[in-house]
Amino acid sequence: MRDKFFCLIRFSVDDTVDIPAGIKPADWRILHRMAVEQALVGVLFRGIKKLPDDMLPDRELVLRWYAESESIARQNKKVNEAAVAVSDMFMKDGFRSCILKGLGNAILYPDPYMRTPGDIDIWLEGSDMEIIDYLHSRKVKGKCYYHHAEVPDFRGIPVEVHYRPSFQFNMFHNMRIQRFFRKTADIQFSNRVELPEGAGQVYVPTPFFNLIFQMSHIANHFFHEGIGLRQLMDYFFLLRQNISADDRAEFARLFKRFGMYNFASAVMYVLQEVFGLKENLLIVPADARRGRLLLNEILAAGNFGHYDCRVWHNANSGQFRKNIQRLYRNMRFMLYYPSECLCEPFFRLYHFFWRMRMD
Structure with a gap:
């Protein structure tokens, strides 16, 4: 099947x-x-x-599928309008911003309304303390994490306010990728695009930045909870843009520097197997061994791991049980990604004290 x-x-x-x-x-x-x-x-x-x-x-399923598709299109339009509004709000308050993932990916699709939208991820220019203090001054009561703070409801849409686009569990890899984000930030906050049907304009990352950032984002979700084909499809459309040979060589170098090369090779395998990505569009060689593991996990767990029957999904199960599940997940992937799996528990401990300092 x-x-x-x-x-x-x-x-x-x-x-x-x-x-x-x-x-x-x-x-x-x-x-x-x-x-x-x-x-x-x-x-x-x-x-x-x-x-x-x-x-x-059959007719019943076609009508059901049609209704679901129309609902997705309406939600996309709602998210577009909210993204423009939240970007304008932060701009008026003195923050340059950039919409991560969703909207910038959707405009690459044959139909920008066929992609299932999620929340709005917006990257603000500024330090974590500066942005968290600003959100507190606006009485925002969402949780704060190492790379983003939650705004639970903005015009009916959850918003994640990023002060760091993403991160790596390994301390050295993380320092390098954060340096890359800071060095290239100005271009991302200046790359303006027009949304469909005159919804307005927002700033989105450049393709070069996206191919680094979104690989890190996909890897984070894979190690943390699980990832689905929706995020891999986003990456498929990113790779179908014009990428020069020099840039491809640079991606390989950066993936190694940020500790993502092996995972990127697995992603290339999945993109070939599922989406039929052509060989000349790969940015690193495909790794069948790691790729089969990734694809099996994607099909078993579904979008963000929500359909994984191997884990406990009860929201009231407690943090201790969730941490045990993560340790078990790390153990399963140890032979494939030793650095990430060994560093994840230490990063989680660091994150615990980071949150104590920020609260």
Whole structure:
């Protein structure tokens, strides 16, 4: 079934791909479930709209899929409007900003409204203490973490205010990537784009920055809780932009410097297997061994690990039990990513004291 799922994904995002063969009527509900788990409902519905009538799912499922796709489109428009508003608000208060991930990725899709949106991630120019003090002055009551602070509700949309775009568990790798973020920040806060249907303008990262930042973001979620195909699809569209040979060599160098080379090689494998990414678009060679592990984890756990039956999802289970689960997760990946797995518990301890200082 996974091969049929991958074929349908490729057909949905690439108009040059042939109609997927071998999908039976009984397969459609399983494919829909897989699309839900990977947050690709809107993406696959674009493919369904291109299918001949004799290949379509039953009428009930088509109507359900259509309703879900329309809901995703409406949510995208709501997020776009909120992103413009929150960017303007911070600008008026003296902070340059940059919208991370979502909106900058969605405009690369064949249909910017087919991507399932999440919360709004906005990177502000300033130190962690400066931005947290500012949020406290505005009576924001969300939690603060090492790289972002939560704004639970802005026009009905959760917002994560970043003072650091991302981070690495290894202390030395983290220092290097934070230096990279600071060095390239000015360009990101100046890269303005127009959102669809005249929703307004926001600043988003450049493709070069995104390929570094989003690899770190994907890796963080993989080691912390799990990652889904939605985030890998974002990276697929980033790689389909024009990237020079010199830049590809630079990415390989930076991935090694930031401790992400092995994980990036696994991501390249998944992008080839699932999305059919062409060999000439890879920025590092694909690693089949690590890639198979990553793909199996993605399919088992779903978007951000929400469908992983191996972990305890009860919100009231307590921090101790969650920490035990993370240690067990680290142990499973130790042979593949020893540096990240060994450093994660120490980073968590550092983060505990960092939060005590900030609260």
